Amino acid sequence: MIDRRTLVFFVLSSVFFGGTFVAAKAGLEYFPPLLFVALRFDVAALIMLGYVALTASYEELRPRTRDDVVGILATGGLVIGLANALLFVGQQYATSAVGAIVFSLNPILTPVFAAVLLSDERLSPRGAFGMVLGLLGVALVVSPDPAMLVGGDAFGRAILFAGAVSAALGAVLIRRAGSNATLSSTVRIAWGLPIAAALSHGLAWSTGESTGSIAWTTEALVALAYVSLVAGVLAYIAYFGLLESTGATQANLVFYVVPVVSTLGGWALLDESIAPLAVVGFLTIFAGFAVIGSESRDVRTLLPEWVAHTPVAEERATATEEPRGYRSD
Numbered sequence: 001m002i003d004r005r006t007l008v009f010f011v012l013s014s015v016f017f018g019g020t021f022v023a024a025k026a027g028l029e030y031f032p033p034l035l036f037v038a039l040r041f042d043v044a045a046l047i048m049l050g051y052v053a054l055t056a057s058y059e060e061l062r063p064r065t066r067d068d069v070v071g072i073l074a075t076g077g078l079v080i081g082l083a084n085a086l087l088f089v090g091q092q093y094a095t096s097a098v099g100a101i102v103f104s105l106n107p108i109l110t111p112v113f114a115a116v117l118l119s120d121e122r123l124s125p126r127g128a129f130g131m132v133l134g135l136l137g138v139a140l141v142v143s144p145d146p147a148m149l150v151g152g153d154a155f156g157r158a159i160l161f162a163g164a165v166s167a168a169l170g171a172v173l174i175r176r177a178g179s180n181a182t183l184s185s186t187v188r189i190a191w192g193l194p195i196a197a198a199l200s201h202g203l204a205w206s207t208g209e210s211t212g213s214i215a216w217t218t219e220a221l222v223a224l225a226y227v228s229l230v231a232g233v234l235a236y237i238a239y240f241g242l243l244e245s246t247g248a249t250q251a252n253l254v255f256y257v258v259p260v261v262s263t264l265g266g267w268a269l270l271d272e273s274i275a276p277l278a279v280v281g282f283l284t285i286f287a288g289f290a291v292i293g294s295e296s297r298d299v300r301t302l303l304p305e306w307v308a309h310t311p312v313a314e315e316r317a318t319a320t321e322e323p324r325g326y327r328s329d
Helices: 004-027 033-055 066-090 096-103 106-117 125-142 146-150 154-180 185-206 218-246 254-269 276-294 311-320
Strands: none
Touching: 004 218, 004 254, 033 066, 033 185, 033 218, 066 154, 066 185, 096 154, 106 154, 106 254, 125 276, 154 218, 185 218
């Protein structure tokens, strides 16, 4: 069974990240993409650094191991900085539907890196089937024109795919470093956000983006506030807490739920319609989660009580206990 803390982290990550696509789409009308990302992380970094300075001791803030440093660099450089920079730039060249499909490859990419870098997160056949079901559900939710996926601007799709690769690789590296890391996920985010901001500013400068092109309207400030405070602080606190609780592969399943949240948010807030096929997509995603989660169920719960506690049942239950959707060495 999934504990309450993990479930809360999963729901919050999905909801907060889901709103990011709406806020980003609105904000890109007023900000150049890379500068938008950079300002987002400037604000988020100030908030997080102020928070940990007030709530954590010097020893809790100080990186003490090589894995602490690896975790910080993977957090700020790959999962937050590079992944978001590529996402915002790539979204200029592709529709939101195509962007959701490409970025939802993240949960498919994560097991590939995990199989190489992690010994305790190997995808089983049932887990792989659940992953494929989830991706199919995402495709049904966003319902893109097939011609848009195979034609159009390949450059935009390549940028989005690179962003998904960056996020997946970074999550696995953080998980790999976790065994010898001493920093909490909150402190690691506080260290990582300035790195993400510096990287984004460097990319913005290299491409010639300027603050003079920003239109400082009320809508722009609202969009910046959301991607900075909600999607830039709260979402990452929830996501990295989930990563520590469940592992890289399962944590990245939130990217299957993000298009669902975005679609429902557009329906509730922007009066966008939901196609019947999207409802089928919702159900398909949930079916994929059910398949992945079914491996975690104790077989003794399927047996009568007097059978469940026999030595044979106990032995079989122990032998079949594995991380959900994975098999270990």
